[in-house]
Amino acid sequence: MRGKDWFLALCVVVIWGVNFVVIKVGVAEIPPLMLGALRFLLVVFPAAFFVPRPKIPFRLLFLYGLTISFGQFAFLFCAIKVGMPAGLASLVLQAQAFFTLLLCAIFMQEPLRLRHFCGMLIAALGIILIARGGLSTQSLGHLSLLGFILTLLAALCWATGNMLNKIIAREVPGSSPLGLVVWSAFLPMLAFCAASVLLEGQQQIASAILHFSWRSFFSVIYLSGASSLLGYSVWSSLMARYETWRVAPLSLLVPVVGLIAAWLLLDEKLAWIQILGALLVMLGLMVNLFLPAVRQWMHNRRAVQ
Numbered sequence: 001m002r003g004k005d006w007f008l009a010l011c012v013v014v015i016w017g018v019n020f021v022v023i024k025v026g027v028a029e030i031p032p033l034m035l036g037a038l039r040f041l042l043v044v045f046p047a048a049f050f051v052p053r054p055k056i057p058f059r060l061l062f063l064y065g066l067t068i069s070f071g072q073f074a075f076l077f078c079a080i081k082v083g084m085p086a087g088l089a090s091l092v093l094q095a096q097a098f099f100t101l102l103l104c105a106i107f108m109q110e111p112l113r114l115r116h117f118c119g120m121l122i123a124a125l126g127i128i129l130i131a132r133g134g135l136s137t138q139s140l141g142h143l144s145l146l147g148f149i150l151t152l153l154a155a156l157c158w159a160t161g162n163m164l165n166k167i168i169a170r171e172v173p174g175s176s177p178l179g180l181v182v183w184s185a186f187l188p189m190l191a192f193c194a195a196s197v198l199l200e201g202q203q204q205i206a207s208a209i210l211h212f213s214w215r216s217f218f219s220v221i222y223l224s225g226a227s228s229l230l231g232y233s234v235w236s237s238l239m240a241r242y243e244t245w246r247v248a249p250l251s252l253l254v255p256v257v258g259l260i261a262a263w264l265l266l267d268e269k270l271a272w273i274q275i276l277g278a279l280l281v282m283l284g285l286m287v288n289l290f291l292p293a294v295r296q297w298m299h300n301r302r303a304v305q
Helices: 003-029 032-044 058-081 086-107 114-136 144-171 177-183 186-210 214-241 244-266 272-304
Strands: none
Touching: 003 032, 003 058, 003 086, 003 214, 003 244, 032 058, 032 177, 032 186, 032 214, 058 086, 058 144, 058 177, 058 186, 086 114, 086 144, 086 244, 086 272, 114 144, 114 272, 177 214, 244 272
8 A cells, every 4th residue: 555545544543542531531421322313413414415325226225224333333332331441342342343244144144154154252351351351350440241242242233234234335336435324324323313312301401401511522522524534534534445454353453452542541451360351352353354364375386386
C-alpha cells in the first residue's frame, strides 16, 4: 500500500481500538440502548440527505442492520455497562472472525480447512482462560460472566453481518460501502429508540438528557462520526482497492490498541491468566490469517533454491 493508505489504515485501527474506551465512558452517563439510538441517529442524519440509497434489496438492508448494527452494539454496549472491561471486550469481540468462518461454511458452503480448525481451537482456549481469569478476579465483579457472554453474542451478530455483507457483494456488486453503512442504520436507529423506551424507561432517558455532559456529547460524536462513518468508509475503500491479505490482518491491531488504551485511560489491569488468554486468541487469529502466506513463502523459497 502507498504511504498515505498505510496512514489511513492505522488511523482506523486506532479509532476502533479507542472506541471501546469511549463506549465505557458513554455508558457511564447514558443508558446503553439510548446511547445506541443516539449513535445511529447521527449516522443516518444528515448523511442520508447526501448519500444515495444503494440498490440493495430491502430484506438484505434489514437483516444487515439488524445484525451488524443493532444486535452487535446492543449486546456490546450492555456488556460494557454490566462490567465487561473495555480492553477485554475489544479482544473477545474478535471471536467474530471464527463465527464468520462457521456461518459461511454452514450457510454458504464455503470450505473449512485445517488451519481454520487449528486457529479456532487455539483462540477458544484463550477465550476460556480469559473467562476463567475474569471469574477468579474479584476486581471484575460478579457481572463479568454476563458481560463476557453478551460480548460473545455481539461477536456472533457481527459475524452474521459479515456473512450478509458477502451475500450483498455477490448479489449487488459495486454497491457503495458508505451507502450501506448509512441506509442500513435506519433500522437500528428505530430499534434502539423502541428498546430504550421499553427497557430503560422514560425516567432514565429524561435523566440522561438533563445531565448530558461534554463527555456524553463526545462519546456520541465519536461513535457515530469517527467509528461508524469515517472508520467503516475508509476501511471499505481500502478493502476495495487492495488485496484482502494486505488490509485484513491490520484489524489484529485493534484489540492491541484497545487493551493499551484501556490500561492508559481507564487503569484496567489484566490477571496473568488473562494475558495468556489474550496471547492465545491473537495466536489463533494469526494462524488463521497468516499460515497460507507462510506456506507460500516457504514454497517459493524452495523453488528458487
